[in-house]
Amino acid sequence: MELRFTDEERAFRQEVRAWIDENLPAETRERMASGRTPTKAMQIDWQKRLYAKGWAVPHWPVEWGGQKWSAIQRFILSEEMQSTPAPSPLGFNANMLGPVMIAFGTEEQKKHFLPKIASLDLWFCQGFSEPGAGSDLASLKTRAVREGDHYIVNGQKTWTTLAQHADWIFLLVRTDPGAAKQQEGISFLIADMKTPGITVRPIITIDGAHEVNEVFLDDVKVPVENLIGTENRGWDCAKFLLSNERTGQARVGASKERIRRLKLIAKEAPGGARPVMEDPRFRSRLTEVEVQLKALEMTTLRVLADENRQLSQRKPNPASSVLKIRGTELQQAISELYVMAAGPYGLVASDPEADRWNEPEVAQDWQTLAQATYFNWRKQSIYGGSTEIQKNIMAKAFLGL
Amino acid sequence: MDFDLSEDQRLLQDSLAKLLKDKYAFEQRKGYMASETGWSRDVWAAYADLGLLAMPFAEDDGGLGYGAVETMIVAEQFGRALALEPFIPTVVIGGAFLRHGATAEQRAALVPQIAEGKLLLAFAHTETQSRFDLNDVATTAKKDGAGWVIEGRKGVVVHGDTADQIIVTARVSGGRRDRDGIEVFLIPADTQGVTRRGFKTSDGQRAADITFDNVKVSADAKLNGGLALAERVVDEAIAALGAEAIGCMEASKDLTIEYLKTRKQFGRPIGSFQSLQHRAAEMMVCLEQARSMAMLAAMMASEEDPAERRRQMRAVKIEIGRNARFVGQQTVQMHGGIAMTMEYVGGHYLKRLTVIENMFGDVDHHLAALSEEGGVFVAA
Numbered sequence: 001m002e003l004r005f006t007d008e009e010r011a012f013r014q015e016v017r018a019w020i021d022e023n024l025p026a027e028t029r030e031r032m033a034s035g036r037t038p039t040k041a042m043q044i045d046w047q048k049r050l051y052a053k054g055w056a057v058p059h060w061p062v063e064w065g066g067q068k069w070s071a072i073q074r075f076i077l078s079e080e081m082q083s084t085p086a087p088s089p090l091g092f093n094a095n096m097l098g099p100v101m102i103a104f105g106t107e108e109q110k111k112h113f114l115p116k117i118a119s120l121d122l123w124f125c126q127g128f129s130e131p132g133a134g135s136d137l138a139s140l141k142t143r144a145v146r147e148g149d150h151y152i153v154n155g156q157k158t159w160t161t162l163a164q165h166a167d168w169i170f171l172l173v174r175t176d177p178g179a180a181k182q183q184e185g186i187s188f189l190i191a192d193m194k195t196p197g198i199t200v201r202p203i204i205t206i207d208g209a210h211e212v213n214e215v216f217l218d219d220v221k222v223p224v225e226n227l228i229g230t231e232n233r234g235w236d237c238a239k240f241l242l243s244n245e246r247t248g249q250a251r252v253g254a255s256k257e258r259i260r261r262l263k264l265i266a267k268e269a270p271g272g273a274r275p276v277m278e279d280p281r282f283r284s285r286l287t288e289v290e291v292q293l294k295a296l297e298m299t300t301l302r303v304l305a306d307e308n309r310q311l312s313q314r315k316p317n318p319a320s321s322v323l324k325i326r327g328t329e330l331q332q333a334i335s336e337l338y339v340m341a342a343g344p345y346g347l348v349a350s351d352p353e354a355d356r357w358n359e360p361e362v363a364q365d366w367q368t369l370a371q372a373t374y375f376n377w378r379k380q381s382i383y384g385g386s387t388e389i390q391k392n393i394m395a396k397a398f399l400g401l
Numbered sequence: 402m403d404f405d406l407s408e409d410q411r412l413l414q415d416s417l418a419k420l421l422k423d424k425y426a427f428e429q430r431k432g433y434m435a436s437e438t439g440w441s442r443d444v445w446a447a448y449a450d451l452g453l454l455a456m457p458f459a460e461d462d463g464g465l466g467y468g469a470v471e472t473m474i475v476a477e478q479f480g481r482a483l484a485l486e487p488f489i490p491t492v493v494i495g496g497a498f499l500r501h502g503a504t505a506e507q508r509a510a511l512v513p514q515i516a517e518g519k520l521l522l523a524f525a526h527t528e529t530q531s532r533f534d535l536n537d538v539a540t541t542a543k544k545d546g547a548g549w550v551i552e553g554r555k556g557v558v559v560h561g562d563t564a565d566q567i568i569v570t571a572r573v574s575g576g577r578r579d580r581d582g583i584e585v586f587l588i589p590a591d592t593q594g595v596t597r598r599g600f601k602t603s604d605g606q607r608a609a610d611i612t613f614d615n616v617k618v619s620a621d622a623k624l625n626g627g628l629a630l631a632e633r634v635v636d637e638a639i640a641a642l643g644a645e646a647i648g649c650m651e652a653s654k655d656l657t658i659e660y661l662k663t664r665k666q667f668g669r670p671i672g673s674f675q676s677l678q679h680r681a682a683e684m685m686v687c688l689e690q691a692r693s694m695a696m697l698a699a700m701m702a703s704e705e706d707p708a709e710r711r712r713q714m715r716a717v718k719i720e721i722g723r724n725a726r727f728v729g730q731q732t733v734q735m736h737g738g739i740a741m742t743m744e745y746v747g748g749h750y751l752k753r754l755t756v757i758e759n760m761f762g763d764v765d766h767h768l769a770a771l772s773e774e775g776g777v778f779v780a781a
């Protein structure tokens with residue numbers, strides 16, 4: 001056991017940091033630092049820069065654009081990006097579809113798609129959830145019927161994040177409704193969003209943002225070569241993907257950045273008699289979160305070190321549930337600290353779709369975003385396997401209950 | 402002690418509940434919210450017809466002479482419906498300022514207008530530096546012949562964009578945070594030098610940022626009572642907001658329980674999962690504890706000893722705030738994605754409860770002050 005970063009790792013961190021500093025466009029950094037998500041153009045631009053450098057998908061095999069890095073190096077890169085803050089490579093591409101295709105795809109699929117997935121030439125969205133199939137994903141009803149060299153897909157997906165930006169979608173569809181077990185009749189397809197019969201309808205979340213959508217599929221013709229893995233074995237891909245999704249959600253680096261920024265803000269934030277940062281109650285609530293975040297950072301490193309093994313064995317890693325549960329709780333707790341810091345001026349609504357506050361200035365930008373972010377981040381414990389579902393998994397897989 | 406409502410009180414509750422059922426379906430509410438005022442003048446007129454806008458005023462002034470229990474009943478119904486009208490700013494807060502701080506002539510002139518739904522008030526106390534401290538006042542009032550000149554800026558004036566008159570705290574002497582030297586002024590919103598910038602609040606309601614630039618008002622614009630008056634009024638506001646929160650929490654809990662019974666995953670209602678059952682039960686614990694505090698608030702609203710009243714009201718604000726946060730968050734959590742959307746009412750309870758939590762002091766603000774003041778049960 002060696003619990004400290006080595007000199008090489010420290011040097012690597014310096015190299016990464018310097019490169020990000022040099023290459024991240026100022027307006028992207030500024031927007032990220034304000035607490036907003038990147039625009040589509042910013043996301044694509046940044047991912048292309050990473051791709052050119054070879055850093056977009058370091059966790060992939062070298063032949064597909066990955067790096068022979070240790071888990072710690074990968075952690076350092078993603079932490080540095082999050083704490084700059086810079087956009088992270090699009091999760092749907094880099095952490096979900098990419099690894100699935102590497103594990104389950106054909107050579108042709110890999111050759112054709114992987115470079116585009118890594119570089120974000122094609123933006124993918126995730127069409128798993130349906131109105132009736134959320135936590136119980138395996139009950140999904142979207143139907144795909146094979147007709148010659150196509151599948152004809154009919155059904156509805158929902159909560160599809162950033163479908164409005166997406167070029168392609170990866171879908172779970174039911175190909176064998178008669179299978180003995182629900183999980184056995186599902187297939188994993190990818191489809192061009194321009195295919196006739198695909199309609200996207202926005203869903204506005206409680207903070208006013210347009211981030212999720214309904215996707216309607218009406219006699220959509222998907223070529224059979226867009227099947228990933230074996231027909232009716234799509235659930236294997238889904239399980240594999242979901243376990244990767246959960247590891248990504250701890251976002252320790254991002255939480256550290258939000259805390260550092262909050263400290264700067266709170267130092268200036270009016271608190272009546274003294275700045276908010278000097279309020280002992282605020283400080284101790286903040287410190288409590290920091291302590292938990294430190295623990296989560298160590299847990300993340302432990303899980304990551306384990307992940308090399310997991311990937312090669314193509315098995316989901318149940319330990320990632322710990323990261324998902326605590327990581328999202330902490331992100332939510334941090335958002336509540338921002339609300340506290342903003343106080344009465346937190347009542348001023350923001351337009352999260354706008355680049356910045358575009359009405360006469362009645363509050364500071366961060367104050368107007370505090371409650372919106374708090375509302376938005378309630379999603380964290382719902383998506384990607386809700387906290388309740390994570391605990392069910394843990395009780396079963398770890399505790400034998 | 403009797404926790405049951407009287408016949409008349411029950412009648413009041415029922416008639417308002419019926420009105421809101423007709424006028425405040427979630428779809429109707431969306432329409433009001435999207436309108437320019439952000440609430441409904443028609444519904445406001447219906448409140449006037451029901452007598453709600455006359456409730457707290459003495460009969461001699463043209464009111465109904467009701468007390469804090471009636472205010473609680475009404476505010477709770479508004480919470481259930483997520484009503485958007487400026488009842489608390491105009492009737493509860495504005496009303497309390499007039500009751501405790503205005504002259505008989507002022508009351509005679511203004512109360513009937515409020516009762517008829519023709520006069521709207523708003524309370525301007527927050528400043529960029531003040532956070533939740535009512536005594537932190539940089540806005541100034543200087544003697545100007547017989548009258549006054551007001552100078553300064555107030556933020557997040559709830560419903561300040563539609564108010565006809567603004568009630569403003571201003572400093573006539575002393576340093577920015579001194580408790581002495583603060584007076585309260587009643588200023589017509591169309592007075593020369595008053596500039597308002599309206600905006601949406603995070604719960605979809607409206608507020609305004611208001612600047613007072615060389616605003617000249619007459620001598621009788623000053624109400625009697627200064628900071629002590631403002632604190633007394635805020636205590637009544639805390640009681641009413643607490644009751645509104647109870648209505649919100651109750652509706653939120655009911656909605657969630659209904660959803661747990663009807664939403665199916667894994668082939669059965671999600672309410673059959675014990676982890677959710679326990680959480681729903683905890684919601685009920687929270688609601689009942691909070692409800693008790695709303696009743697305590699109604700009881701203490703008329704307490705004449707300001708120190709005692711303050712302490713109890715802080716306890717009310719803390720306990721309702723804590724429990725409201727749990728109920729709001731769990732409403733969204735137990736619904737899953739659906740309550741994350743604008744189109745569904747569930748998330749709107751969380752939003753309103755968050756705003757209420759951050760009005761007139763959040764949990765930590767009152768915790769700090771209450772512990773400073775010796776807590777709830779003061780040792781001899």
Ligand SMILES: Cc1cc2nc3c(=O)[nH]c(=O)nc-3n(C[C@H](O)[C@H](O)[C@H](O)COP(=O)(O)OP(=O)(O)OC[C@H]3O[C@@H](n4cnc5c(N)ncnc54)[C@H](O)[C@@H]3O)c2cc1C
Nearest residue numbers: 128129134135159161379383384386388674734735737738
């Ligand atoms: C902002 C946002 C973005 C999303 N993005 C995407 C996306 O891009 N692609 C995609 O496919 N999906 C996406 N989702 C969907 C997300 O994965 C689902 O919301 C999630 O799976 C929960 O499903 P549900 O919303 O239907 O809630 P339900 O499954 O109906 O759950 C409701 C409640 O019941 C609980 N519950 C359910 N089953 C159990 C059980 N067995 N034991 C205890 N409690 C239980 C849940 O934890 C939850 O609290 C997104 C969701 C949100 C909110």
